[in-house]
Amino acid sequence: xxxxxxxxxxxxxxxxxxxxxxxxxxxxxxxxxxxxxxxxxxxxxxxxxxxxxxxxxxxxxxxxxxxxxxxxxxxxxxxxxxxxxxxxxxxxxxxxxxxxxxxxxxxxxxxxxxxxxxxxxxxxxxxxxxxxxxxxxxxxxxxxxxxxxxxxxxxxxxxxxxxxxxxxxxxxxxxxxxxxxxxxxxxxxxxxxxxxxxxxxxxxxxxxxxxxxxxxxxxxxxxxxxxxxxxxxxxxxxxxxxxxxxxxxxxxxxxxxxxxxxxxxxxxxxxxxxxxxxxxxxxxxxxxxxxxxxxx
Amino acid sequence: xxxxxxxxxxxxxxxxxxxxxxxxxxxxxxxxxxxxxxxxxxxxxxxxxxxxxxxxxxxxxxxxxxxxxxxxxxxxxxxxxxxxxxxxxxxxxxxxxxxxxxxxxxxxxxxxxxxxxxxxxxxxxxxxxxxxxxxxxxxxxxxxxxxxxxxxxxxxxxxxxxxxxxxxxxxxxxxxxxxxxxxxxxxxxxxxxxxxxxxxxxxxxxxxxxxxxxxxxxxxxxxxxxxxxxxxxxxxxxxxxxxxxxxxxxxxxxxxxxxxxxxxxxxxxxxxxxxxxxxxxxxxxxxxxxxxxxxxxxxxxxxxxxxxxxxxxxxxxxxxxxxxxxxxxxxxxxxxxxxxxxxxxxxxxxxxxxxxxxxxxxxxxxxxxxxxxxxxxxxxx
Amino acid sequence: xxxxxxxxxxxxxxxxxxxxxxxxxxxxxxxxxxxxxxxxxxxxxxxxxxxxxxxxxxxxxxxxxxxxxxxxxxxxxxxxxxxxxxxxxxxxxxxxxxxxxxxxxxxxxxxxxxxxxxxxxxxxxxxxxxxxxxxxxxxxxxxxxxxxxxxxxxxxxxxxxxxxxxxxxxxxxxxxxxxxxxxxxxxxxxxxxxxxxxxxxxxxxxxxxxxxxxxxxxxxxxxxxxxxxxxxxxxxxxxxxxxxxxxxxxxxxx
Numbered sequence: 001x002x003x004x005x006x007x008x009x010x011x012x013x014x015x016x017x018x019x020x021x022x023x024x025x026x027x028x029x030x031x032x033x034x035x036x037x038x039x040x041x042x043x044x045x046x047x048x049x050x051x052x053x054x055x056x057x058x059x060x061x062x063x064x065x066x067x068x069x070x071x072x073x074x075x076x077x078x079x080x081x082x083x084x085x086x087x088x089x090x091x092x093x094x095x096x097x098x099x100x101x102x103x104x105x106x107x108x109x110x111x112x113x114x115x116x117x118x119x120x121x122x123x124x125x126x127x128x129x130x131x132x133x134x135x136x137x138x139x140x141x142x143x144x145x146x147x148x149x150x151x152x153x154x155x156x157x158x159x160x161x162x163x164x165x166x167x168x169x170x171x172x173x174x175x176x177x178x179x180x181x182x183x184x185x186x187x188x189x190x191x192x193x194x195x196x197x198x199x200x201x202x203x204x205x206x207x208x209x210x211x212x213x214x215x216x217x218x219x220x221x222x223x224x225x226x227x228x229x230x231x232x233x234x235x236x237x238x239x240x241x242x243x244x245x246x247x248x249x250x251x252x253x254x255x256x257x258x259x260x261x262x263x264x265x266x267x268x269x270x271x272x273x274x275x276x277x278x279x280x281x282x283x284x285x286x287x288x289x290x291x292x293x294x295x296x
Numbered sequence: 297x298x299x300x301x302x303x304x305x306x307x308x309x310x311x312x313x314x315x316x317x318x319x320x321x322x323x324x325x326x327x328x329x330x331x332x333x334x335x336x337x338x339x340x341x342x343x344x345x346x347x348x349x350x351x352x353x354x355x356x357x358x359x360x361x362x363x364x365x366x367x368x369x370x371x372x373x374x375x376x377x378x379x380x381x382x383x384x385x386x387x388x389x390x391x392x393x394x395x396x397x398x399x400x401x402x403x404x405x406x407x408x409x410x411x412x413x414x415x416x417x418x419x420x421x422x423x424x425x426x427x428x429x430x431x432x433x434x435x436x437x438x439x440x441x442x443x444x445x446x447x448x449x450x451x452x453x454x455x456x457x458x459x460x461x462x463x464x465x466x467x468x469x470x471x472x473x474x475x476x477x478x479x480x481x482x483x484x485x486x487x488x489x490x491x492x493x494x495x496x497x498x499x500x501x502x503x504x505x506x507x508x509x510x511x512x513x514x515x516x517x518x519x520x521x522x523x524x525x526x527x528x529x530x531x532x533x534x535x536x537x538x539x540x541x542x543x544x545x546x547x548x549x550x551x552x553x554x555x556x557x558x559x560x561x562x563x564x565x566x567x568x569x570x571x572x573x574x575x576x577x578x579x580x581x582x583x584x585x586x587x588x589x590x591x592x593x594x595x596x597x598x599x600x601x602x603x604x605x606x607x608x609x610x611x612x613x614x615x616x617x618x619x620x621x622x623x624x625x626x627x628x629x630x631x632x633x634x635x636x637x638x639x640x641x642x643x644x645x646x647x648x649x650x651x652x653x654x655x656x657x658x659x660x661x662x663x664x665x666x667x668x669x670x671x672x673x674x675x676x677x
Numbered sequence: 678x679x680x681x682x683x684x685x686x687x688x689x690x691x692x693x694x695x696x697x698x699x700x701x702x703x704x705x706x707x708x709x710x711x712x713x714x715x716x717x718x719x720x721x722x723x724x725x726x727x728x729x730x731x732x733x734x735x736x737x738x739x740x741x742x743x744x745x746x747x748x749x750x751x752x753x754x755x756x757x758x759x760x761x762x763x764x765x766x767x768x769x770x771x772x773x774x775x776x777x778x779x780x781x782x783x784x785x786x787x788x789x790x791x792x793x794x795x796x797x798x799x800x801x802x803x804x805x806x807x808x809x810x811x812x813x814x815x816x817x818x819x820x821x822x823x824x825x826x827x828x829x830x831x832x833x834x835x836x837x838x839x840x841x842x843x844x845x846x847x848x849x850x851x852x853x854x855x856x857x858x859x860x861x862x863x864x865x866x867x868x869x870x871x872x873x874x875x876x877x878x879x880x881x882x883x884x885x886x887x888x889x890x891x892x893x894x895x896x897x898x899x900x901x902x903x904x905x906x907x908x909x910x911x912x913x914x915x916x917x918x919x920x921x922x923x924x925x926x927x928x929x930x931x
Contacts, residue, residue, distance in 0.1 A: 037419050039554075093621060099365075100624045103561050106554055107616030110609040118604030180697075231430045231550060234423035242420065269438030276431035279424060280412050287415045491796045492787055499784055502773050509733065509771075510788040510846065511759035520794070 004142035009264055011139070013257030015148045015217055018155020020252040022210030024233040025162060025245055026203020032179035032243030034196050035098045036091060040105040042226030042233075043112035044082050044204050048075040048211025049221035050116060056128045064130035072154075072212055079208020080201045087200040109227070116223035124220035133216065151213050158206065159249055165202075166245060171195040179243040232259075232272075235279050241292025250290055254278070306569070307482070314475050317342060318468060328584070336467045340539060343467075343474035345579035347536045350474075350481040352559040352575025353568050354528040359557065360566035361489050362521040363501030365422040368429030369556050371409075372526040374548035375402050376533015378436065381450040381543040386443040391458055395534060399527075406526035410519045417504075426550050433549030449544030452537065461538050470538045477535045478572065481528055485568055488524065497521050558616055564628025573627055582608060685744075686711040686850055686881050687732065692741035694731055701727050703905040704741070709850070709883060714876050715910075716892040717885045719902035720926055725885040726768065728902070729852045732883070733765040734758045745850070759788075762849030768858055770835035774828035778819055778838055781827050782810035786845040809845050817841040817871060833864035840871045851875055853884040857891065869895065893917060901925065 027041050055071035086108065094100045133147035166172040174195040178185045186192055214229060215221040232255065240251030255275050263271030282289065321334030329338045351373055358364045379398035383389040389397065413424045439446040454462040460469045488494050496517050499507045508514050537543060546552065555578070563574020585608035597605075604610050623630050687709040694702040702724045709715050717725045730736045732743060734755035742751045750758055772781050786806035787793050800807065814820045817837045822830060827838060836856065843851060856872060857865045869891060876882045886892050892899060892913070899916040901908040903925040909916060916922055 031419060035419075037422075090617070090621070094624075097624070100620045103557075104617055104620040106558065107613045107620065109613070110554075110558075111613030111617065114607035114610035114613060115604040118602075118607040118610065119600045120603075227550060231426060235427055238416070238420055238423050238427075267438075267440045269434045269440060272434045272438075273431055276427045279427050283412055283415045283424060287420075487799075488796050490799050492792060492798055492800060493794050493796045495780065495784055495787070495800060496793050499773050499776065502775050503771060505735065505755070506771050506773065507784075508755040509735075509759050509765060510785050510842075511756055512788050512793055513754070513756045516794070520796075524796070 003140075005264070007140055007142040008144050008148075009260050010257065011144050011148045011152060013260035014253070015151035015155070015213075015256075016260060017249075017252040017256035018151050018159075019210050019214050019217055019229065020232055020236045020256055021155060021159060021249050022206045022213065023229055024236040024240075024248050024252060026199075026206050027230075027233060028237045028240070028243055028248050029175060029179060029199055029245065030196075030203050031237075033175055033182065033192065033199060036105075037098070037102045038086075038105045038200075038203075039102060039230075040082075040086060040108040040112060041203070041207055042228075042230035043109045043116075044079050044226070045207045045211040045214070045229060046116060046221070046223055046226035047082060047112065048079045048208030049215040049225050050120065050125075050211070050223075051075040051078045051208065052212030052215050053125050053127050053221050065132070068130050072209055075212045076205045076209040079211070080205035082208070083201045083204025084197070086204070087197055091200075113223045113227065120223070122223060124222050126220045127215045129216055147216050151217055154209075154213065158209070162202075162206075162245060171198050175199050232256075232275060235275050237289075238279060239282050239289055241289025244289070244291040247289055247291030307479075311475070311479060314342070314346070318471060328580070336464060339471045340467055341580055341583050343471045343539050344536075344583060345576040346474040346478040347532055347539065348559060348579030349572040349575035350478045350535075351529055351532040351556060352563065352571040352578075353478075353481055353485055354525045354532065355556050356560050356565065356568060356571035357485055357488065357497075357528075358521055358525040359560060360571065361494070361501060362497045362518065363504075364417075364518060364521065365419070366425040366522075366553070367422045367550060367557070368425030368427070368553050369525070369529060370547060370549070370553040371425075371429040371432050372402065372406065372529035373533045373536070373552075373556075374429075374432060374436075374543075375405070376530040377537045377540070377543035377547065378444065378450070380534065380537060381445075381452050382443050384452060384456045385450050391456065398534075399530065402530045403523070403527060406523045407519070410522040410526070414515060414518050414522065426553065429548065429553050430550050433545060436545050436548055445543065447545060449542050451542045454541070457538065457541075466538075470535075473538065474535055477531065481531070482568055482572060484528070489568070493517065493520060555612070558612060562616065562619060562626055564626030564631075567628045570626055570628025577627075578612075585611060684711060685709060686746060687883070688744045689728075689732070690742045690744070692728075692731060692738050692743065694727060694736060694738050701905050702731065702738070705902075705905075705907045707900060707907060707910065709881060712879055712881055713897040714882045714884070714895055715898050715900060716896040717883065717900045717902060718887070718889070718892060719908070722904075723902040724905040725902055726854055727905075729765060729854050729883070729885060732758075733763055733852055759846070759848075762847075763852065764843050764846045764848035764850070765852035766836075766839045766843065766854055766856060768855045770832075770839050772827045772835060772838050772842070774826070776827060777824050778827055778830065779807075779810055779814065779823040781838060782813050782841050782845055783807055785842045786810045786813075789846055813841040813844045816844065816874075818867075833860045833868070836860055836864070836868055837871065840868065840875075844871075844875060849880060851880055851882045853882065853886070855885055855887065857886065857888055865891070889917075 023041065023045055027038060031037050052071040052075045055074050056067060059067050059070055061067040061070055086105070090104055090108075091101050094104060129147060133145070133150065135146050136143040137146055137149065138144075166176050171194070174185065174190055174192065178192050178195070182192070211221070211225065214225060218225075236248060236251045236255050239255060240247030240249070255278065258278065259271040259275050261271070262274045266274075317333050318339060319334060321332050323334070324332040329341065331337045355366070355369045358366055358369065376398070379401060380391075380394040383394035383397055384391065409428055413421055413428065416424055436444045437447060444450065454466075457466070460466060461473070489498065496507060496512055497520075500514055500517055504514050507517070536547075559574040559578045560571045561574070562578070563572065564570025596602075619626065625632075685708045687707075689705055689707045692702055692705045693700065705728060717728065719725055727736070731738050734750070734753060734757075738751065742749060744750065745758070745761055745763060748761070750761065753761075773784070776784075783800060783806050786809040787800070790806055790809075792798065811820070811823070814823055817840060819834065819837055819841060822834060827835065830838060840856075851872075853872060856868050860868060865888070872882065872884070873895065884892075884896075896913055898910055899913050900910040901916060901922050908921060908925060909919065911919075
């Protein structure tokens with residue numbers, strides 16, 4: 001095992017972990033608070049990726065890092081908009097019926113993916129990344145592609161921001177308490193639904209942004225991007241423990257780094273399979289996940 | 297119990313209709329089928345519908361009756377195609393041996409995977425089953441052993457199959473096999489959910505803690521339901537292999553697993569005939585919508601409208617959204633509502649007004665709001 | 678079986694349960710004698726229901742041990758404990774709301790008689806489980822609603838249904854969690870009669886209850902819980918005149 005490879009794989013793994021975290025954290029908290037499993041979360045992620053692609057392709061903004069920033073902002077906004085439409089327009093009508101809500105989001109996921117595919121095709125669309133992203137930086141003697149560092153940096157900032165939001169803001173505290181003991185929070189007469197809408201919008205926004213980062217990470221976007229990553233997000237959620245933000249972050253790291261290393265050194269697809277194996281072992285040893293709060 | 301005979305009437309009618317199809321070579325159903333009913337092309341489409349009907353019922357046992365939400369049920373359907381195909385094409389096993397070996401392997405595998413996955417429940421169980429199904433898809437697509445065909449899948453040459461199901465003439469035989477499969481699975485599952493164990497399973501769906509406190513190990517009953525539904529799905533895979541003659545990745549993985557759930561929900565969860573209806577309609581519609589997308593549809597409209605209109609999942613997705621908003625009990629719920637209204641009207645015209653509306657509030661019925669759905673839910677379970 | 682010979686049927690030893698750092702049960706050591714009627718009282722939040730949850734196996738203790746008869750059941754699941762002869766009710770009735778009243782009781786009878794795993798045998802009108810269930814419904818005066826869905830029952834009838842389920846389970850130890858909560862005054866007597874009937878057959882009863890007159894009249898002994906711990910266990914006269922008990926109640930009575 002060459003040291004160069006180890007460090008660059010580690011940073012790739014951290015980047016992938018960031019993407020998993022952005023997708024999984026919203027999903028996990030939304031489920032933890034209101035028992036809504038938003039299967040359209042992956043489709044929002046894909047929409048974010050496409051918005052990012054379109055912004056990088058067509059926005060007449062210079063220099064290119066500013067265009068990239070605009071792409072991130074637009075994708076976040078698109079995700080948040082979709083989130084508010086889905087929550088206020090559709091899910092709210094099925095309040096208290098988690099299965100119906102989940103199935104509705106499943107229908108949305110099918111429709112949104114088909115829409116993207118029908119409009120823009122199912123072939124991968126390459127992202128026009130800022131030129132600097134493709135260059136390499138030498139870290140501890142090993143060459144690391146800059147885009148990986150950008151992804152790690154953005155994900156880290158967003159993780160810290162989410163932690164601060166949950167620990168410091170009024171809505172964040174309600175969300176945390178609600179995930180731990182929803183009936184208690186409701187019994188206290190606290191209006192959870194407002195905080196839930198906010199959480200849904202933030203989660204969807206993060207997913208939209210995550211879609212752009214995934215486009216950068218993989219080099220391109222496809223309509224199926226969301227569904228593919230959703231599966232790993234699920235693994236991350238279970239390994240980390242449902243409803244625990246810190247657990248999700250920790251599990252994202254473990255799953256993504258493991259996946260990167262095994263994919264690199266093992267036969268094709270082995271890394272993806274190993275994550276499933278990790279999940280199975282986790283269930284046997286510790287079914288509620290690393291830092292689980294909600295009894296699974 | 298009294299109603300057993302009455303319950304069999306719709307079944308008998310359905311079987312008679314399907315049994316008549318091969319003989320109706322002059323009857324055509326415009327718009328739905330291209331050729332006449334008795335033509336080989338149409339029979340093949342209907343056979344797929346029957347297989348999907350059977351597959352949907354196996355999922356209903358798990359989801360609708362036991363309350364176990366699996367996002368990976370298609371794993372068993374896919375194994376039912378892949379294992380015999382690999383054994384025949386890759387290992388040269390004869391047809392019968394391949395099926396037996398596949399069955400034994402799946403039994404073992406469903407016990408192991410069930411034992412692991414059932415350590416969780418609720419949404420975690422859904423995610424875990426999804427991960428297992430996805431793992432199989434990755435394994436097949438990346439194809440590290442070079443035996444699973446990768447993206448192309450494994451084509452099973454006609455010469456590997458028994459004489460009776462080979463070639464064009466074999467389609468007729470396969471049609472009958474598909475019909476027998478659907479009826480057998482329906483009867484088996486009806487028996488199972490009505491059995492002593494079936495009553496425990498239905499109790500589990502509603503109140504697992506109560507079941508446990510009656511002294512019954514919920515884990516074992518869940519495992520029973522899981523293994524039974526998985527093995528029956530394997531059988532569906534066997535028959536589908538005879539129709540498709542190729543094991544392909546499209547039927548493995550999360551997307552198809554979720555489609556199976558869509559079939560069941562669309563038809564009506566917790567009612568075998570509802571699930572069967574959903575599966576059948578999906579099987580037929582999918583092939584028809586698939587051929588529609590090649591047709592010039594939405595021509596003259598901008599790409600962002602005409603493009604999506606050619607994608608079958610768009611229609612399926614929107615149909616599910618509408619169903620959840622306006623008829624969460626599925627087609628079966630709609631049919632039951634209509635028929636109970638009809639019965640009420642008939643009874644009403646016979647002896648004045650119908651007495652006593654059905655009491656509402658059957659608490660915890662998925663989608664059981666409003667007196668109308670409560671009526672359907674309380675009378676027909 | 679004489680009381681002296683039987684000795685303790687249930688013994689908890691230094692039983693503790695905490696969730697997320699909050700101690701809900703603190704070192705409870707309680708001995709329940711075979712055949713006795715023991716009531717558990719205490720202010721809200723004292724841990725009475727948690728104690729029942731621990732004994733019935735719904736939650737696992739963080740420390741301590743539970744013995745039933747002479748067997749250590751601390752690590753056993755609820756199903757095994759139910760099989761061994763521990764049955765319970767809940768504060769809010771826990772029955773199968775979407776199934777009929779008869780099916781609810783029949784399932785309990787089937788669970789006790791065995792053969793629940795059969796995919797081949799169907800429940801019959803005249804099998805043993807159904808007969809047992811009908812008997813129990815008659816004794817609980819529920820035969821009139823046997824074919825109603827349990828979800829449609831009145832609150833008091835749901836309580837009776839729970840007790841009918843208990844009756845077919847034939848438990849050695851009965852855990853009642855506030856059996857009168859939510860029931861109308863005239864129904865309380867009926868419910869207590871059923872509970873007394875089960876007790877009279879030689880079964881041990883542990884009851885959590887607020888109705889102090891009821892507790893005083895029916896119990897052999899009363900256990901007082903306060904802040905997750907066991908304050909005292911003694912005869913009703915002693916307990917109700919004890920100053921610390923009064924203080925525990927008044928101190929919490931905000």
